[in-house]
Amino acid sequence: MTLRLQLPTKKYLHLISVYVPTLPSPDEEKAEFYYELNHVINKIPTADKILLLGDFNALVGRDNSAWDRVLGRHGVGNCNANGFDLLTLCAEQGLTTTNTCFRLPEKYKTTWMHPRSKHWHLLDYIIVRRRDLGDVRITRVMRGAQGWTDHRLVRSKLRLHLKIPRRAPHKHPAKIDWEKLIKNQELTAKLDEAFHAGMPESMEDVSLDEGWRLYAKNLRGCASRVIGGPKRKNQDWFDDSDAEIRKLVEEYRRTLLSTDASERRGAHHGLKAKVRGLKNEWWANKALEIQYYADTNQTDRFFESLQTVFGPRYKKTAPI
Structure with a gap:
């Protein structure tokens, strides 16, 4: 799933949420997944920011010297086959795993506990471009989040400025004192006369939507001229x-x-x-x-x- 957010500098932030096949999955399925993910990243302009996040089912280890600028100095555990695929993708696309860049206790980095060995592993990542690593304030695990999943929540604080969306100003129509029509029959007759004078003689060649717009515009215009707005009730x-x-x-x-x-x-x-x-x-x-x-x-x-x-x-x- 992808989401594009506009930044003030005429650039965009692309959020990519993924769920990678597990380790026992067939190699063909994993290869097809990384091929599609690579295709999605290649379509993003190089000037835009990327925020790749999700459950990667991968162990990237802590070999910072072998994966320079891809892994941080504070990795967890060893690397497996899924982790090698993820690190290869990050190296090709110029990405960095932010989970391994901050010096934190392991309880704030690991996200999943193995049901048999009871060992905690890092499987969920938040990944950005190398040049955008300065935008990341911190990436850490939120312990104690209870839910249906056995994974812990990973939260990342970013220094970003999103562009404020420009919305068309919604103008409320002026109020009309309709209560005058209850007691004043002459005003009702004037309104009927003005309404019929403003409507076209024939509506046969007019579409339904256009006829409704003419009807509503004529009715509100006549009512504003004939009846007027309500008087202010509060005192000053x-x-x-x-x-x-x-x-x-x-x-x-x-x-x-x-x-x-x-x-x-x-x-x-x-x-x-x-x-x-x-x-x-x-x-x-x-x-x-x-x-x-x-x-x-x-x-x-x-x-x-x-x-x-x-x-x-x-x-x-x-x-x-």
Whole structure:
């Protein structure tokens, strides 16, 4: 299984997940597997990164001098036939087994215990290109992971920067106050008239999809023009004091023409103090009103007042 991830440098990271035939498998089957894996790696551009990982059922040993830059200095055990095939592939493709590059206790390197000898072996590898070995922070075994498999989990930390995918911005359609149609029959008639005027006379030559798009576009356009959007239900403190605030701002703007800096500074501080006083007074009155509803057990008005102050919670709905 292969997966390609884009990097910011116009390159790609290719993840290749494998499961290699076991040691008792026929040689023809193993040769065919490595032939296909070699073919997959050859199709990857040389500038891209490779992350080859999985259960290789191979023992690569610790002969670092014979397999220079393929094996690290911290291998485990001896090499077998499957390990020789894996090391040959890595040498041909310029790959390095990251499991053998970090100095760790063997309990953090071995991944599988032989059921009869009870010896632990390293069978699962994470392999990268030699030049990308600097991207690997550490590769180690996570002990204690319980599951259906008798292999331990191998984790590798990499220093990579993936390119952020560019997604088309999803625009939510503007809300329409459909509740007006319940009480206003004249508005309903206007909407019907505008809708019929915007639709073509004949829909026989129009496909089903195109007809639906025309229908939806015409309906939403007519509703936006005729009905309009809903009014805001929540209250803000400056709405009730808008006239006074505008008057104070106009008086402050007149002082901006003055050449006296102290006068402008005093007017500025005075404006801030008066506006802050209006805000505190509004909140105090609103708090007294809500407290009165709570004391008189007017539960519906209590929660209605809270909702008008803080506003309803946002409900995300997917367009149909």
